[in-house]
Amino acid sequence: MTAWPGGDPPALAAERLCRGFRGVTAVADVSLRVASGARFGIIGPNGAGKTTLFNLLSGELRPTTGSVALFGRDITRLPPCRRVALGLGRTFQITRIFSDLTVLENLTLALHGLSRSKLSLLRPWRSYRAVTAEAADLAARFGLARRLDTRASELSHGEVRELEVLLALALKPRVLLLDEPAAGLSPAERVDIQALLTSLPAELTLIMIEHDIDVLRGVVDSAAVLHLGALVAQGSMREIQNDDRVRELYLGGAGTGGDKPAVPPQAGGQP
Amino acid sequence: MSAGPAETGTGPLPGGRAGPAARATLAVLRRSRRLTGPVAGAAAGVLLLLLLHGNGFTSTLVLDMLVYAIAAMSLDFLGGYAGLISLGQAGFLGVGAYGVAIAEAHFFSPWAAVAIGLGAVLALGLALGIVAVRVKRISFVIITLAMGQVLWGLAYQWVGLSEGDNGIALATLPSLGPFDLNDPLTLRMTVLAVFAVVALLLVTFVHSPFGLSLRGVRANETRLAALGYRTGLHRYLAWVIAVFFTGVAGVLYVFVNQLISPTTMAFSANGLLVLMVVLGGLGSIWGPALGAVVIVLFQQELSIYLARWQTVMGLTLIAVVLFSPGGLWGLVRAAGRRRDALIARLDPHSRGTS
Numbered sequence: 001m002t003a004w005p006g007g008d009p010p011a012l013a014a015e016r017l018c019r020g021f022r023g024v025t026a027v028a029d030v031s032l033r034v035a036s037g038a039r040f041g042i043i044g045p046n047g048a049g050k051t052t053l054f055n056l057l058s059g060e061l062r063p064t065t066g067s068v069a070l071f072g073r074d075i076t077r078l079p080p081c082r083r084v085a086l087g088l089g090r091t092f093q094i095t096r097i098f099s100d101l102t103v104l105e106n107l108t109l110a111l112h113g114l115s116r117s118k119l120s121l122l123r124p125w126r127s128y129r130a131v132t133a134e135a136a137d138l139a140a141r142f143g144l145a146r147r148l149d150t151r152a153s154e155l156s157h158g159e160v161r162e163l164e165v166l167l168a169l170a171l172k173p174r175v176l177l178l179d180e181p182a183a184g185l186s187p188a189e190r191v192d193i194q195a196l197l198t199s200l201p202a203e204l205t206l207i208m209i210e211h212d213i214d215v216l217r218g219v220v221d222s223a224a225v226l227h228l229g230a231l232v233a234q235g236s237m238r239e240i241q242n243d244d245r246v247r248e249l250y251l252g253g254a255g256t257g258g259d260k261p262a263v264p265p266q267a268g269g270q271p
Numbered sequence: 272m273s274a275g276p277a278e279t280g281t282g283p284l285p286g287g288r289a290g291p292a293a294r295a296t297l298a299v300l301r302r303s304r305r306l307t308g309p310v311a312g313a314a315a316g317v318l319l320l321l322l323l324h325g326n327g328f329t330s331t332l333v334l335d336m337l338v339y340a341i342a343a344m345s346l347d348f349l350g351g352y353a354g355l356i357s358l359g360q361a362g363f364l365g366v367g368a369y370g371v372a373i374a375e376a377h378f379f380s381p382w383a384a385v386a387i388g389l390g391a392v393l394a395l396g397l398a399l400g401i402v403a404v405r406v407k408r409i410s411f412v413i414i415t416l417a418m419g420q421v422l423w424g425l426a427y428q429w430v431g432l433s434e435g436d437n438g439i440a441l442a443t444l445p446s447l448g449p450f451d452l453n454d455p456l457t458l459r460m461t462v463l464a465v466f467a468v469v470a471l472l473l474v475t476f477v478h479s480p481f482g483l484s485l486r487g488v489r490a491n492e493t494r495l496a497a498l499g500y501r502t503g504l505h506r507y508l509a510w511v512i513a514v515f516f517t518g519v520a521g522v523l524y525v526f527v528n529q530l531i532s533p534t535t536m537a538f539s540a541n542g543l544l545v546l547m548v549v550l551g552g553l554g555s556i557w558g559p560a561l562g563a564v565v566i567v568l569f570q571q572e573l574s575i576y577l578a579r580w581q582t583v584m585g586l587t588l589i590a591v592v593l594f595s596p597g598g599l600w601g602l603v604r605a606a607g608r609r610r611d612a613l614i615a616r617l618d619p620h621s622r623g624t625s
């Protein structure tokens with residue numbers, strides 16, 4: 001255990017994380033500290049390394065160098081399933097649900113995830129009344145209550161994004177990593193998902209990737225800006241929005257008259 | 272597990288608009304919902320009758336169907352649920368069978384030989400599983416194919432142990448007091464009982480949280496890991512269960528045929544097992560049992576009348592894959608769904624209850 005001078009350890013801390021892919025550096029020397037209960041955004045154009053950073057935090061990838069700590073405990077070497085058990089949940093940018101399974105089966109799988117019952121062989125999963133009731137409750141939180149017996153492959157895109165978040169919430173994480181939860185949603189669906197995110201319990205630490213700053217507004221209180229794998233700025237949302245370098249690099253280089261040498265062509269983000 | 276919903280509710284018949292013809296159709300359709308039990312009972316009855324009163328040829332045919340049904344259902348547990356199609360399963364059937372035959376040839380008592388056969392296949396499953404779960408999809412198919420071929424090669428060439436091409440005959444079957452497997456009737460009932468137990472266990476497994484996790488492995492393993500599952504462990508357990516039950520089928524195989532030779536483990540035997548699963552319906556447990564019945568029937572009955580029985584089998588398989596991707600069991604399920612849809616259309620009151 002690392003000692004944290006001045007009180008509680010941060011919910012999630014990354015120390016000098018680096019990760020390269022065959023010589024290309026995707027994440028370079030990123031250090032982050034997210035306090036418990038914070039609402040934290042990670043902003044950056046496409047290809048900035050946001051998802052790679054998430055994969056390092058959640059354990060899908062191992063860092064080349066650097067470390068990750070969850071509530072002061074070093075989890076750098078733990079596989080994803082162990083991190084989940086310690087309270088670190090995540091969603092995926094490219095939706096990963098169980099499309100052959102119904103909504104109820106999806107949620108049931110998630111609810112069994114942290115209990116020993118997931119290895120139970122002899123009792124039908126439908127007979128776990130408490131679990132199926134909890135799954136129905138979860139679905140109701142998002143208006144999926146009438147879709148419990150629908151196969152996930154038949155859901156609309158918005159419902160799929162909602163199910164994605166519900167799967168992560170089912171594990172009652174203490175820290176939740178959300179990888180662009182609003183990607184590809186209609187404006188109405190965005191409002192739905194923002195409403196759900198703001199309704200989450202205050203003690204839950206939320207870390208959210210987004211390349212559209214508008215979605216983050218009102219949901220997160222502080223953020224970090226990633227560009228070409230490195231942290232460019234970190235602070236409150238107001239500070240981020242007023243940061244000159246951030247404006248120049250990320251918000252389209254307002255006032256630079258078309259001269260944007262540091263920004264790759266696709267960096268504008270989706271409209 | 273059942274073909275249609277077990278729901279037997281009899282809501283009020285629609286008055287007014289529906290004519291007498293529609294009402295009669297509806298009544299027939301409703302009644303057919305209650306047929307799942309009787310149909311399964313009738314199938315079991317026919318099976319029992321054939322085993323009790325059939326001549327030696329018929330009962331051997333039925334016993335072979337049951338033995339291969341056990342192997343096909345085990346393969347379906349692995350392939351249809353966890354998405355791991357093994358092309359080496361006949362090899363493990365052979366290990367169970369050879370285990371019993373070799374042990375008995377080395378003067379072990381018949382019961383000890385059974386324990387040795389089952390122990391061998393379990394140990395092999397536990398050991399090879401460490402390799403098998405490291406790969407997925409096509410690599411898994413290739414690795415299991417290689418395992419099956421190695422086992423077949425051993426049976427074929429390790430003449431000192433396996434007697435090579437000739438195979439090993441099994442002289443005596445186990446007996447315990449009045450329970451004597453050398454008695455044909457006892458053997459028939461025992462095979463039927465083992466089939467029933469394995470089928471029941473596998474159906475129970477696939478409806479358990481573990482069975483659900485296997486479907487999760489197939490649908491999206493990364494996501495399952497992100498939900499706290501050690502997915503490798505789940506694939507390993509599914510493998511060991513499937514290999515062990517296939518070994519059980521092997522023990523019964525050598526009991527029924529009283530001979531085990533390398534042909535039983537040849538590449539074509541692996542292919543036939545996969546055919547049974549695909550023909551019957553991947554991911555349905557009962558479907559592959561049906562597939563085993565059909566294919567054993569083709570192999571042993573049709574081949575008497577028709578030299579080109581394999582052509583017929585091939586065409587049948589193509590037709591099933593083209594018109595019912597869910598296999599024969601998929602046809603049964605689709606019929607049940609169509610009936611329920613028809614009931615819902617004819618009777619607005621039944622909406623929401625089924």
